[in-house]
Amino acid sequence: MANLISYNLLNSTDIDFFLEILPPECVKTDKNSLEAAAKDYTEDLSFLPAIVLLPRETQEVAAIMKHCFHRNLPVTPRGAGTGLSGGALPVYGGVVLAMAKMNQVLHLDENNLQVSVQPGIITQQLQELVETKGLFYPPDPSSRGSSFIGGNLAESSGGPRAVKYGVSKDYVLNLEVVLPNGTIMETGAKVLKNATGYNLTQLMVGSEGTLGIITRIDLKLIPLPKMNWLMLVPFVSPEKACEAVSAVFRAGLCPSALEFMEREGIVFTLKYRSDLSFPLPDEAKAMLLIEVDGNSEEELMNQCEGITHVLDSFAPSDIWMATSASEKEALWKVRRAIGEAVKSHSIYKEEDTVVPRFQLPALLQKVKELGKTYGFESVCYGHAGDGNLHVNIIRGNLSQEAWENELPKAIRELFAYVKSLGGTLSGEHGIGWVQKNYMDIALSPTALTLMRGIKKLFDPTGILNPGKIFPDEEV
Amino acid sequence: MANLISYNLLNSTDIDFFLEILPPECVKTDKNSLEAAAKDYTEDLSFLPAIVLLPRETQEVAAIMKHCFHRNLPVTPRGAGTGLSGGALPVYGGVVLAMAKMNQVLHLDENNLQVSVQPGIITQQLQELVETKGLFYPPDPSSRGSSFIGGNLAESSGGPRAVKYGVSKDYVLNLEVVLPNGTIMETGAKVLKNATGYNLTQLMVGSEGTLGIITRIDLKLIPLPKMNWLMLVPFVSPEKACEAVSAVFRAGLCPSALEFMEREGIVFTLKYRSDLSFPLPDEAKAMLLIEVDGNSEEELMNQCEGITHVLDSFAPSDIWMATSASEKEALWKVRRAIGEAVKSHSIYKEEDTVVPRFQLPALLQKVKELGKTYGFESVCYGHAGDGNLHVNIIRGNLSQEAWENELPKAIRELFAYVKSLGGTLSGEHGIGWVQKNYMDIALSPTALTLMRGIKKLFDPTGILNPGKIFPDEEV
Numbered sequence: 001m002a003n004l005i006s007y008n009l010l011n012s013t014d015i016d017f018f019l020e021i022l023p024p025e026c027v028k029t030d031k032n033s034l035e036a037a038a039k040d041y042t043e044d045l046s047f048l049p050a051i052v053l054l055p056r057e058t059q060e061v062a063a064i065m066k067h068c069f070h071r072n073l074p075v076t077p078r079g080a081g082t083g084l085s086g087g088a089l090p091v092y093g094g095v096v097l098a099m100a101k102m103n104q105v106l107h108l109d110e111n112n113l114q115v116s117v118q119p120g121i122i123t124q125q126l127q128e129l130v131e132t133k134g135l136f137y138p139p140d141p142s143s144r145g146s147s148f149i150g151g152n153l154a155e156s157s158g159g160p161r162a163v164k165y166g167v168s169k170d171y172v173l174n175l176e177v178v179l180p181n182g183t184i185m186e187t188g189a190k191v192l193k194n195a196t197g198y199n200l201t202q203l204m205v206g207s208e209g210t211l212g213i214i215t216r217i218d219l220k221l222i223p224l225p226k227m228n229w230l231m232l233v234p235f236v237s238p239e240k241a242c243e244a245v246s247a248v249f250r251a252g253l254c255p256s257a258l259e260f261m262e263r264e265g266i267v268f269t270l271k272y273r274s275d276l277s278f279p280l281p282d283e284a285k286a287m288l289l290i291e292v293d294g295n296s297e298e299e300l301m302n303q304c305e306g307i308t309h310v311l312d313s314f315a316p317s318d319i320w321m322a323t324s325a326s327e328k329e330a331l332w333k334v335r336r337a338i339g340e341a342v343k344s345h346s347i348y349k350e351e352d353t354v355v356p357r358f359q360l361p362a363l364l365q366k367v368k369e370l371g372k373t374y375g376f377e378s379v380c381y382g383h384a385g386d387g388n389l390h391v392n393i394i395r396g397n398l399s400q401e402a403w404e405n406e407l408p409k410a411i412r413e414l415f416a417y418v419k420s421l422g423g424t425l426s427g428e429h430g431i432g433w434v435q436k437n438y439m440d441i442a443l444s445p446t447a448l449t450l451m452r453g454i455k456k457l458f459d460p461t462g463i464l465n466p467g468k469i470f471p472d473e474e475v
Numbered sequence: 476m477a478n479l480i481s482y483n484l485l486n487s488t489d490i491d492f493f494l495e496i497l498p499p500e501c502v503k504t505d506k507n508s509l510e511a512a513a514k515d516y517t518e519d520l521s522f523l524p525a526i527v528l529l530p531r532e533t534q535e536v537a538a539i540m541k542h543c544f545h546r547n548l549p550v551t552p553r554g555a556g557t558g559l560s561g562g563a564l565p566v567y568g569g570v571v572l573a574m575a576k577m578n579q580v581l582h583l584d585e586n587n588l589q590v591s592v593q594p595g596i597i598t599q600q601l602q603e604l605v606e607t608k609g610l611f612y613p614p615d616p617s618s619r620g621s622s623f624i625g626g627n628l629a630e631s632s633g634g635p636r637a638v639k640y641g642v643s644k645d646y647v648l649n650l651e652v653v654l655p656n657g658t659i660m661e662t663g664a665k666v667l668k669n670a671t672g673y674n675l676t677q678l679m680v681g682s683e684g685t686l687g688i689i690t691r692i693d694l695k696l697i698p699l700p701k702m703n704w705l706m707l708v709p710f711v712s713p714e715k716a717c718e719a720v721s722a723v724f725r726a727g728l729c730p731s732a733l734e735f736m737e738r739e740g741i742v743f744t745l746k747y748r749s750d751l752s753f754p755l756p757d758e759a760k761a762m763l764l765i766e767v768d769g770n771s772e773e774e775l776m777n778q779c780e781g782i783t784h785v786l787d788s789f790a791p792s793d794i795w796m797a798t799s800a801s802e803k804e805a806l807w808k809v810r811r812a813i814g815e816a817v818k819s820h821s822i823y824k825e826e827d828t829v830v831p832r833f834q835l836p837a838l839l840q841k842v843k844e845l846g847k848t849y850g851f852e853s854v855c856y857g858h859a860g861d862g863n864l865h866v867n868i869i870r871g872n873l874s875q876e877a878w879e880n881e882l883p884k885a886i887r888e889l890f891a892y893v894k895s896l897g898g899t900l901s902g903e904h905g906i907g908w909v910q911k912n913y914m915d916i917a918l919s920p921t922a923l924t925l926m927r928g929i930k931k932l933f934d935p936t937g938i939l940n941p942g943k944i945f946p947d948e949e950v
Contacts, residue, residue: 111721112862134727156670167668172646185921190897191829192861193642195631195681195905196917197944198926202677206670223727246586252609252698252770294725298772352667358586386667387587412785422665430670442671446660451673453932457925469672 005462007074007092010050012069014074015475018053019174021063024067026101028052030095037078037096041143042086042434044347049076049090054101056118058176058215059183061097065213066182074213074466075180077209079119082143084339085432087155087208091467092175097213099150106216107128113221114173119150119214132251136224138165141428142336150214150261156206158428160257160291165222169205169429176216177204180459190218203454208430209465213460228256229300230322232331234284238262241286242360244314245384248290249357251310253303257291259335260360265379265392269334269341278334283317288384289335302419340379341392347395349434351411355423357387366417367391373401374410388427406438415441429470439471480937482549482567485525489546493528496538496942501576503527511732512553512571516618517561517629517909518906519822524551524565529576533651533659533690536572540688541657543570549941550652550655552684554594556624557618559825560907562630562683566942572688574625580604581691588696589648589665593923594625594689611699613640616903617811625689631681633903635732635766635810638860640697642903651691652679655934665693678929683905684940686933703731703768704775705797708786709759713737713855717835719789720859724766724786724832728778732766734810735835740854740867744816753809758792763859764810813856814865822870824876824909826886828893829902832862841892842866849885850877863902883912890916906944914946 018027026036029051038046055061068075074094081088090096103120110133117126123144124431127137140159141147147157149168153175154197174188187200194201204211235241238260245258263285280287290305309320322328342348355363364380367389371378376398382390391414395403415438416427424442425435439448452470455462503509504526513521543550549569556563566573576934579593585608591727592601598619602612615634616622622632624643628650633642649663662675669676679686698862710716713735738760741753755762767778783794797803817823830838839855842864846853851873857865866889870878890913892898899917900910914923927945930937 040920089740104927109831110725112831113724113774114831145755156668156674158668166645169674170641179921183921185919185925187922189829189894189899189917190831191863191899191902192832193631193633193637193829193858193863193902194899195827195901195903196899197906197914197922198686198929199631199644199674199677199681200922200925202674205672211673223724223729249588254698296777302771303507304780352670354664354668356584356587356589356665357667358584383668388666388668419664424664424666424671427666427668427669428670431672439672442664444660446654446658447672447675450660450675450932454929457928457932 005466007094007463008072010073010094014073015051015410017067020050020063021060022053022055026054037090037098039081040081040086040088041343042084042089043349044430045086045089045433047089047091048093049096050093052096052098054098056101058178061178061213061215062182062184064097065178065180068463069181069461072461072463076465077213079148079154080122080146082147083151083155083432084429085426086434087430087432087468089247089433091433099148102215108133114218115221116218117149117373119217120148123147123149123152130221131224134224134354135221135222137171139168139171139368142339149217153205153214153217154207154209155430158383158386158388160383161384163258164254164256166418169202171219172201172205172217173220174218174465175201175204175214175393177212177214178463179212192220193465208468209431210455210468211364211464224294225293227300228291229304230328230331231290231304231307232279232320232322233288233290233316234281234318235286235288235314235316237282238286238364240314240366241288242384244288244311244366245360247310247314247448248307251306253306253310255256255290255307255385257289259289261287261289261338261381262379265338269338272341272345272454273337276334276337277330279320281317301354326439338379341390342379342394349393349407351391351393351414352388352426352429352440353391353414353418353423354386354388355418355421357385358385359423360384360389362421363389363418366414370410370414374406376407376410381475386427387423412438412441433468436469437471480941482569482938483547485548485569489548490526492542493539496535497528497530501529501531503751507778510566512573515556515558515563517559517563517564517907520561520564520665520826520908522564522566523568525568527571527573529573530556531576533653536653536688536690537657537659539572540655543938544656544936547936547938551940554623554629554689555597555621557622558626558630558905558907560722560901560905561909562907562943563778564573564906566908573625577690583608589693590696591691591693592624594692595623598622598624598627605696606685606699609699610696612646612694612696614643614646617814621788624692628680628689628692629682629684630905631903633858633861635734635858637858638733639729639731643788644677647676647680647692648695649693650676650679650689652689654686654687654692655939667695681905683850683907683943685930685943686939700768701770702775703766704779705803705806706765706779707754707795707797708765708781708791709756709793710761710763710789710791711758712897713761713839714836715789717839717859719786720835721780721833722785724788726781728781728785730765730782730860731768732763732764735859736762736764736810736813736856737854740813740856741809743854744813747816747820748812751812752805752807755791764806782822813854817854817867817869823870824882826866826868826889827863827901827904828889828898829863830893830896830898832860834896834898835859835862835864835895838864838893840915841889845885849881851882851885861902862898887916908943911944913948
């Protein structure tokens with residue numbers, strides 16, 4: 001792996017500078033803090049930084065960046081560290097810029113249905129806050145109980161509700177960002193439509209902290225739907241389940257979530273989470289979890305009837321309906337716990353494949369074929385309504401040699417197939433550190449060259465989140 | 476005005492080259508063709524190109540661009556020429572690349588609710604085609620009967636339905652573009668979620684033909700709502716009407732269009748369009764046109780009741796309801812004809828101001844104040860639900876001196892006020908030629924420098940749509 005960039009090492013003068021602009025509790029060099037910032041939720045990867053800084057406001061971020069820019073110190077921004085592609089890993093050491101103390105709601109504008117927040121607020125806290133005013137911030141990554149809104153935007157996160165409401169990028173009106181050289185800039189305006197120059201806002205969203213540090217976010221909100229119901233539908237084959245997904249949309253229905261779980265994923269989860277329970281009939285080889293929302297029981301009933309009618313032709317073995325909060329939560333808990341269960345109990349790699357949704361059955365079949373060829377087990381689940389399938393590849397009995405050298409070949413085959421279906425590498429987890437060497441499959445050399453040019457434009461010396469998104473170059 | 480770029484002039488060898496790659500009917504140098512390509516719908520501006528080329532497929536576009544790149548000939552892409560900011564004006568002459576012959580639907584994918592089209596298809600034709608399959612492409616600029624989808628994307632067009640369904644940018648999954656040097660590239664993938672590198676798709680959308688030529692568009696479609704109703708609501712003051720707009724959304728309602736027209740706009744339109752009629756009570760100083768859509772009469776009734784309940788507290792003088800196709804069309808015709816009526820019967824300037832929607836009354840008041848100070852009449856209307864107000868400034872009796880030298884000061888004052896309200900210069904018309912020298916009001920020097928850097932990255936020699944978006948630089 002080539003490292004073409006070289007950085008300075010942190011010295012005591014740097015630490016003195018940081019202690020001048022930040023109080024001691026915001027400048028961390030102790031072992032525990034460094035070790036905590038060395039990892040995110042990605043596989044078992046770990047890279048120790050030299051220091052962790054916790055700015056409290058934009059001006060502090062600007063001062064830190066200005067210093068690091070002049071000193072040529074690598075800076076890795078960090079939200080809650082729940083990322084699944086290694087975006088927050090400080091792979092070149094240096095400074096971790098942790099946004100945990102920038103967690104304020106700056107302005108909840110009920111007149112305009114907007115909210116301005118700092119990046120370090122936990123997504124679910126933000127959601128609960130606006131819900132008290134009858135407002136709704138729909139994007140709901142599984143990590144929303146701990147992930148930060150800033151990290152959600154950096155990775156262009158989605159979640160189950162994306163199928164009806166769009167992903168986090170669709171709610172951003174404007175960003176305040178600090179550029180690598182310390183300049184503070186706004187990308188847009190607090191408006192619902194904007195045709196004023198290039199879309200810097202959407203360029204920043206999903207850039208995985210490689211172009212600038214997000215320090216304020218102006219979000220659009222929508223009215224909160226009054227109620228939702230959840231249907232759980234078992235299928236005799238994963239393929240039938242995936243086909244049904246496409247048919248639901250084709251029939252003009254628009255559920256607020258449409259999640260796919262293969263049997264193995266549920267079994268795996270129940271094995272390691274004895275506190276959870278889930279109805280899993282013997283014949284069920286896959287399950288769909290289908291949520292509908294709206295403002296009246298009538299509306300929900302109409303949608304459920306429409307969906308049931310479509311599903312009937314795919315012979316589900318049964319359809320359960322959850323309408324109480326506790327019943328719904330019990331089902332969602334299992335869905336959300338799958339990734340965690342896999343993570344807790346095996347070394348694994350997660351692929352965030354996304355294809356046009358009608359191609360899901362083909363994608364799933366390919367995953368299983370590759371598993372047979374390369375000898376790996378996989379647990380597949382995800383946002384079927386969006387064509388977004390999370391493929392968890394379990395290390396199991398694979399030799400170190402196979403895991404390190406053979407498996408990447410299988411992943412390349414998988415991504416090449418995804419690409420041939422019209423899909424791409426990541427739907428909502430980003431490229432980060434672990435997928436970057438597959439980027440040549442998804443993007444042409446021209447597109448990659450333009451992206452590198454954009455990176456260079458924003459970050460000429462490459463100090464910001466180095467080692468991410470772009471494939472290693474040959475030396 | 477500084478022209479820092481110099482280009483070569485078209486010569487007979489260039490024409491010979493174009494005649495080698497295109498049939499004679501696609502290479503136009505006759506006076507009528509050049510004059511037709513010299514204008515769009517922006518004010519009374521006109522710039523004669525040297526040649527108009529009409530490619531039929533991507534490879535032809537690539538060959539043309541490659542030639543122009545090597546010859547340093549300016550190229551201005553052109554859709555249907557309905558733009559309102561001068562984006563299609565060939566201000567440096569040279570080549571107009573007219574997309575009118577690239578008007579094919581390439582693939583209507585009913586399984587995935589997607590459609591791939593060439594850029595030259597008329598937006599309304601595309602909409603009508605997908606509607607025959609029960610599908611919906613919502614964005615509906617007033618020009619949709621003649622504008623091309625490619626131009627809609629280049630300018631990030633909206634339309635009345637944006638308030639519920641978003642603007643054209645929200646439906647683009649992937650683009651094929653030809654870069655200024657002739658390279659063909661795709662920006663994304665045919666997927667609903669994409670976290671794979673920087674968002675080149677959204678960078679291209681709204682870039683007004685300055686970064687690349689869009690040659691194929693992969694659009695997302697949604698199920699077509701079964702029905703809609705239209706309400707027409709007169710108010711005793713424009714301010715009351717604007718306040719009502721904000722209250723409707725605050726109450727959790729989501730109309731599929733929410734249009735504002737001040738009385739003068741309607742009077743002006745009816746004066747010049749004797750074929751149109753419109754109920755206009757004496758006390759009505761402003762009107763709201765409110766559309767609701769859905770899949771059952773019950774659903775529509777619920778929404779209309781909710782809206783009526785909110786409006787009651789703003790004392791509308793009456794509420795008309797249009798449910799038949801002909802009644803609805805009669806009302807929409809007047810709304811859509813306002814811009815055209817202004818254009819046909821006076822020299823005018825149109826500002827596409829956009830603010831957070833609750834600020835609309837303040838914006839409207841400012842327009843009228845400025846009119847008094849600078850002596851101009853104005854006709855205001857637009858997409859109030861989005862906070863997007865089209866301000867038509869009528870030349871009327873203003874002297875040439877006042878029109879040329881004083882009015883820009885009024886516009887600067889207006890935009891500065893818009894900015895102070897959290898708004899920006901353009902919601903859906905783009906910056907193009909006529910708004911570029913106001914860009915310093917909306918964007919910081921840093922943001923503008925980054926945008927110029929992006930332009931340089933995609934178009935190093937500046938041959939593509941030169942003279943647009945960026946303010947003239949001091950020499």
